[in-house]
Amino acid sequence: MHALLRRTGFSLFALFASCGVGAQAQAAAGDTRLGAIGMEGELPARDAVAALYAELDFQQATQSYLWALPLVSYAQWQAEFRDKLGAKSGDLMVLDSYEDKLGVITANATTPYILGFVDLNETGPLVIEMPAGPTAGGIGDFWQRAIIDMGQTGPDQGKGGKYLVLPPGQQPPDDAGQYYLAKSETMNVLVGFRVLDPDPAKGKALVERFRMYPYAQRAEPAKTRLLSPGGKAWSGTQPRGMAYWQRLHGIIQKEPVNERDRFYMAMLASLGIEKDKPFNPNERQRKALEQGVEVGELIAKANTFAKRFPDAQYWPDRQWDKVLNIADPSQRLTYYDQLWERSAWFYEAVTNTKGMVSKTPGLGQTYLGAYTDNSGNWLDGGKNYRLRVGANPPAKQFWSMTVYDIDSRCLIDNPQRKADLSSRQDLKKNPDGSVDLYFGPKAPEGLESNWVQTLPGKHWFSYFRLYAPTLAYFDKSWKLDDITPVQ
Numbered sequence: 391m392h393a394l395l396r397r398t399g400f401s402l403f404a405l406f407a408s409c410g411v412g413a414q415a416q417a418a419a420g421d422t423r424l425g426a427i428g429m430e431g432e433l434p435a436r437d438a439v440a441a442l443y444a445e446l447d448f449q450q451a452t453q454s455y456l457w458a459l460p461l462v463s464y465a466q467w468q469a470e471f472r473d474k475l476g477a478k479s480g481d482l483m484v485l486d487s488y489e490d491k492l493g494v495i496t497a498n499a500t501t502p503y504i505l506g507f508v509d510l511n512e513t514g515p516l517v518i519e520m521p522a523g524p525t526a527g528g529i530g531d532f533w534q535r536a537i538i539d540m541g542q543t544g545p546d547q548g549k550g551g552k553y554l555v556l557p558p559g560q561q562p563p564d565d566a567g568q569y570y571l572a573k574s575e576t577m578n579v580l581v582g583f584r585v586l587d588p589d590p591a592k593g594k595a596l597v598e599r600f601r602m603y604p605y606a607q608r609a610e611p612a613k614t615r616l617l618s619p620g621g622k623a624w625s626g627t628q629p630r631g632m633a634y635w636q637r638l639h640g641i642i643q644k645e646p647v648n649e650r651d652r653f654y655m656a657m658l659a660s661l662g663i664e665k666d667k668p669f670n671p672n673e674r675q676r677k678a679l680e681q682g683v684e685v686g687e688l689i690a691k692a693n694t695f696a697k698r699f700p701d702a703q704y705w706p707d708r709q710w711d712k713v714l715n716i717a718d719p720s721q722r723l724t725y726y727d728q729l730w731e732r733s734a735w736f737y738e739a740v741t742n743t744k745g746m747v748s749k750t751p752g753l754g755q756t757y758l759g760a761y762t763d764n765s766g767n768w769l770d771g772g773k774n775y776r777l778r779v780g781a782n783p784p785a786k787q788f789w790s791m792t793v794y795d796i797d798s799r800c801l802i803d804n805p806q807r808k809a810d811l812s813s814r815q816d817l818k819k820n821p822d823g824s825v826d827l828y829f830g831p832k833a834p835e836g837l838e839s840n841w842v843q844t845l846p847g848k849h850w851f852s853y854f855r856l857y858a859p860t861l862a863y864f865d866k867s868w869k870l871d872d873i874t875p876v877q
Contacts, residue, residue, distance in 0.1 A: 451682020
């Protein structure tokens with residue numbers, strides 16, 4: 391390696407200035423996005439080469455950050471369950487209370503979550519016994535691609551059944567016909583579902599009938615352990631700084647490399663992150679990684695909270711976006727995979743199933759996101775807002791409006807200990823059947839039941855969910871108002 395490529399500790403600005411206009415050895419200066427680059431004829435000046443490589447490293451780190459968001463998200467979540475909550479591979483975590491869900495990115499505050507991570511390196515093929523009942527869930531790989539839905543939008547259609555999860559490359563056993571097959575492309579998987587029955591006792595009984603165990607132990611399966619956070623704090627939000635890359639390096643060691651990811655693996659290798667090798671970045675690599683994770687997250691925020699996907703805006707005269715713009719849970723279109731739609735969704739949310747992108751009236755869920763008020767201004771926790779939900783919302787089951795913290799993308803952690811308003815609550819209605827929802831630091835007098843407390847000095851965003859959306863949602867004959875500032 392040339393000596394100039396080993397120089398570190400300089401800022402890009404200072405280096406570009408030192409090799410730009412006024413450097414006597416240069417024949418010309420190339421004016422670029424990076425500033426003036428010293429040139430020697432058609433070539434960059436020798437003392438400009440290091441800056442160009444530094445820019446390349448930075449760009450690789452930034453793109454790798456955005457690419458890895460879904461993988462790091464699940465790896466972080468899995469590690470928090472293991473290290474802070476004591477969950478082992480194959481255990482189920484029941485997240486029911488407000489505090490339980492504070493670590494879940496854009497959690498639904500209305501229904502309980504039942505979730506477990508399984509390392510197929512440890513278990514081999516995995517059997518899941520899904521009980522009958524009103525549930526929505528599925529099995530996903532660690533790139534957050536849905537492998538198979540379970541429950542009402544799965545092949546069991548809410549009637550229950552046995553599923554068999556196969557690790558990458560594993561052939562189905564002779565008795566595979568007894569199961570719904572789920573072939574994973576990663577060794578680690580998430581198994582999860584939500585109970586949709588509003589009766590807590592029925593929901594609890596359903597969860598207790600769930601079974602998950604290695605196929606090799608099917609003759610005498612052990613009972614599945616059900617755990618709860620028990621008040622312990624945890625966070626599934628992707629870490630920042632070098633911790634992001636450490637988490638990525640760790641999960642890469644456990645997973646096969648998909649063919650579509652080999653060029654990204656090449657970029658990571660130049661930054662010191664490789665499969666089957668320790669992570670010990672040098673000063674040059676560390677600097678690029680630290681800068682890349684910082685700028686990468688800023689780009690992720692723009693890509694998420696100010697979407698530029700052509701069909702993201704649901705109504706042309708409203709600020710509401712479709713938050714899930716991945717056309718199919720495989721993330722694959724005819725000629726490319728949806729990298730930027732994937733990055734947006736898995737920065738602000740977790741999991742993806744076919745039920746979450748259902749276009750069949752009466753099945754699945756839909757998600758609309760509001761990041762701004764009716765004038766396009768970010769939602770400010772120090773201001774007061776109103777949202778009018780028109781009469782007859784198009785939801786066969788129920789609707790909910792949930793407030794999230796921008797920084798964590800999790801439920802707002804407010805003194806009120808409440809983040810959502812829904813049709814399952816006793817909300818005050820207007821004479822025409824519409825409902826006014828309020829958001830701000832203080833409740834409007836007499837409307838406390840219709841209010842979520844926001845935090846001054848912090849911004850927020852919201853999801854409006856429809857469970858079992860009806861035709862009026864899909865044909866857009868029903869329209870949701872924008873969030874509007876009020877005094």
